[in-house]
Amino acid sequence: MNTDLVLEIVAGLCLVLGALMSLAAAIGLLRFPDLLSRMHAATKPQVFGLLLLLIGLALQLRSWAAVPVLIIAWLFQLLTVPVSAHMVGRAGYRTKHLHRETLSVDDLDAVVQKAAAEEAERRKADAAEEAALAADPELAAELAAEGDAGKKPAGKPKGVLRTKEPKETAAKASAKRRRES
């Protein structure tokens, strides 16, 4: 048996297996119950399937110039798939597009509850402060005279619900200080 035939057969096998992996992703999309588990089906078998297809392609083309392009195609897939899965998963979790009954453990739930409670607490404190100001015009005038420096910095909820990076807020605070001086 000559090498050409062997390569040809291996390439064919790779292509068929790769296509099978895409089929696996499709079956997963149909069979899994909710968004988050469907994202699994959309990421893993598909990445491996693409790898097999690209290997099959490399074996079929047998040109060294094509290999870097194929590698880069796969690398970009590796880099982008987890990011898109993360974005969809994160948005799905936050908008509660998930079936709780499919989860046996949820470590994030407690964190989210805690952050939400802190946020509610802060809102209540802010509202109380405002009410106090409305009831006492003298205090309000005093605070207004003090300017920004007298304003209580609003506490950001800790943990995963924080939308701004600490660096960003620090930069803003320093910019504010510069403006004031």
Add this chain to the structure above:
Amino acid sequence: MTRSRIPLLVEVPLLVWLVILWGALWQDFSAGNLIFGLLIALAVVNIFYLPPVELAGRLNLWAAAVFVAAFLLNVAKASFEVFWIALTRGPRTKNGVLAVKLRSHSDLLVTATGHTISLIPGSLVVDVDRSTSTLYLHVLDIPDPDKADRFREQVRRIEAGLIRAIGSKEEVAMVKAEAANRRNGGTS
């Protein structure tokens, strides 16, 4: 607010990558093409200004090779696993959202670990807490807490592999101390 200049040395890995990318896309690695690619890379790096990726400044090629090999093997395994779960379990799959605290606080390592575990064992990064470098992962097929613990262990192992390849010296020392600890604990 002016951003501080990034020293050229920090940009070198990025420049090398961009030149290789240029050559690969043209399928032409001749000197002329690469020099032109370098000029374009320099322009791109200077015009489209991004915060630099902070590498720890060490790279263990052997550990990196081990990691890549394990990664390829596991991508294949994970794909078949997801296929199998989809076929047999389907709508009755029990999943979990697990918090895993990583050792490293480097952005690059946390990102790399997040990427790897999205592809390898059957998980999806739902959220990241950067201040404590905790990953919140949605994991397929977690029917009981026992399996959850095993999964957490697996994530930490993947991180250890990455640290051995590109982590800083302190992190490597941490991983080594941990491994020694475990060995002692196993024998006693």
